[in-house]
């Protein structure tokens with residue numbers, strides 16, 4: 001692999017014919033050390049340039065969670081696609097109260113760029129996942145910047161939808177698992193947006209998938225969303241609102257609902273194959 005002086009390999013394991021690694025670097029955007037996970041399929045280890053899917057996890061998770069629990073690696077390996085899994089927030093920013101609750105601060109960066117003190121100095125996950133991380137990983141490994149997909153779960157599903165809608169040229173394919181679809185209208189989003197973005201709700205629109213659609217942002221591909229109907233957070237996720245907003249905006253969207261499934265990675269494991277196939281169609285086709 002190409003050398004990059006600022007990036008340190010923390011752990012490395014052979015997996016599904018390729019390699020899963022956890023790397024630490026100094027993030028300029030976050031102003032802190034940051035860790036991310038990556039799966040490189042065997043094609044990348046052999047030097048071929050491969051497509052890549054960025055995977056955003058939900059509240060309380062870190063750079064390991066999606067790679068360990070989703071079962072995505074097996075299918076990424078079959079398709080010859082890399083996976084990149086960032087953390088869900090900066091770590092050790094030193095903001096008072098950042099460890100106090102599971103849905104604000106550490107583990108809950110909401111994939112946005114905070115504008116309000118004391119969060120604004122380090123809580124800049126939108127720029128991190130959208131700009132810095134792709135630039136770092138694409139310098140280090142043979143990943144194709146023109147064939148990037150993005151997927152996420154819950155808060156990360158919201159992040160994937162936001163990135164896909166607001167930066168359609170950055171991501172060729174988009175999908176989400178039980179995403180927070182209308183954060184401005186639910187407790188999770190209102191709490192986070194008030195803290196990170198302030199009281200003025202006009203500043204929330206750039207981070208709300210439904211409002212982005214209302215404001216004319218679209219992605220040229222069909223967005224795939226899966227949702228369990230026994231999800232304990234269903235009321236706060238609002239897939240119906242996303243469907244309405246997409247219909248009104250003319251955004252192609254497929255929402256698949258599944259009777260027995262909850263919000264956990266057991267649900268994700270059960271639908272991940274279809275998501276990897278969705279990305280493979282767009283990235284390899």
Ligand SMILES: N[C@@H](CCC(=O)N[C@@H](CS)C(=O)NCC(=O)O)C(=O)O
Pocket residue numbers: 057058059060061065069102153154155263264265
């Ligand atoms: N109140 C719950 C909410 C956290 C939660 O359900 N997180 C989801 C994402 S929103 C998750 O993926 N948790 C990690 C896991 O299931 O391994 C908790 O603190 O455990």
